[in-house]
Amino acid sequence: MTFCAPVKGVFAVNCYFAIDAETNHGFLIDPGAEGEKLVRLIFERGWVIEKILLTHGHFDHFGGVEAVRDALDIPVLIHEEGGAYLERPELNLSRFCGGDLTVEGAQYFRDDDLLTLREGDLQLKAIHTPGHTNDSCVLYDEAEKTAYVGDTIFKGGMGNPDYPTGNERLLLKSIRERVLTLPDDTLLCSGHSDVTRVRAEKPRYL
Ligand SMILES: [Zn+2]
Structure with a gap:
């Protein structure tokens, strides 16, 4: 099950929860701002969030x-190229948007993990x-056909x-080789737009 929780810091961003419907355990993806609000939501819903996952280090x-x-x-995980972003405000762009932000102690995943x-x-x-960015990843739930x-x-x-x-x-x-090659009906959940599907976006990149 996927749940979108839009949050607003300097920018508005779509934060997502991917929750296992059987156990109520799940992942929190891209908590871009308003962490306290997200924590309240987690407790209200009775979810057990095991890991924070980042699609990239902005x-x-x-x-x-x-x-x-x-x-x-709980741990926070990002692609192995993402460490530099979490450490360096000029790379993660916080330096130009109101103040330096960093994250320490992240764990790393690799392509295909x-x-x-x-x-x-x-x-x-x-x-x-x-x-x-060079650390950008799509996090793909094959069973739910959601990316x-x-x-x-x-x-x-x-x-x-x-x-x-x-x-x-x-x-x-x-996009052509790793996103649009997912099944046509795959739901695409992005950071800054409404959801869409592979089928709807494909013609643009042919
Ligand atoms: Zn970005």
Whole structure:
């Protein structure tokens, strides 16, 4: 089950919960801001969030991490290229948006890793999709045909490749070869747009 919780810091961002319907255990993806609000929601719903996952290391996707970690004491995971973003405000862009933000003690996953829960069958596959940033990943729930795509692709457009480590050619390659090759009815849950499906976005990239 997926649940979208829009949050607002400097920017509005879609934060997502991927929850195993049997166990109520799950993942929190991209807590970009308003961590306390997310914690309240978690307690209200009775979810057991085991891990925080980041689609990439821009601050507007991790600004709520500290508040959630303080309350739940759970790990935060990002692609192995993402450590530099969490450590460096000029890379994660917080330096230019109101104040330096960093995250310490992250754990890392690699392309094709399966991210699993202690309790529950729900699992997400990390699909490395560099281009918006070099650490960008899609987190794919094959069973639910749902992909958490961060800022790689949006409804009606693609991510911005103009920030540090961005690369438009690589972004198009990632979208064509690693996102649009998912089944046509796969739901795409992005950081900054309404949800869409692979089928709806494909014609734009042919
Ligand atoms: Zn971004």
